[in-house]
Amino acid sequence: MRYTMAIIGMVLSLTACPHWFVEPYPDLIETEKPMAAECRFIGMVTETADASNPFPAAAEANMVLRVRERAGQMGATHIVWLHKSGTMATAEFYRCSPE
Numbered sequence: 001m002r003y004t005m006a007i008i009g010m011v012l013s014l015t016a017c018p019h020w021f022v023e024p025y026p027d028l029i030e031t032e033k034p035m036a037a038e039c040r041f042i043g044m045v046t047e048t049a050d051a052s053n054p055f056p057a058a059a060e061a062n063m064v065l066r067v068r069e070r071a072g073q074m075g076a077t078h079i080v081w082l083h084k085s086g087t088m089a090t091a092e093f094y095r096c097s098p099e
Contacts, residue, residue: 024065025072033080039096044082045070046090060086067091 053059076093083090
């Protein structure tokens, strides 16, 4: 019984792993397209979840994190999600000047 509970605990902790890490781009603002109309378009990125990851929640969280990392690397201040599902995510990046 202890062995089973230990395995269940490890599986549950591994599926939540991406949420334990500090957000690398906390200033990146998620918004809707009309709110970014006055901003400069930087680019668009599509990512897919790692199909070999046995934990779908972790695969999805890592996919979203990769999109956010790309936005930060490209100097975006705002991100507009065009599509986000468990297996694929597409987002546009914008740089908005402070008002």
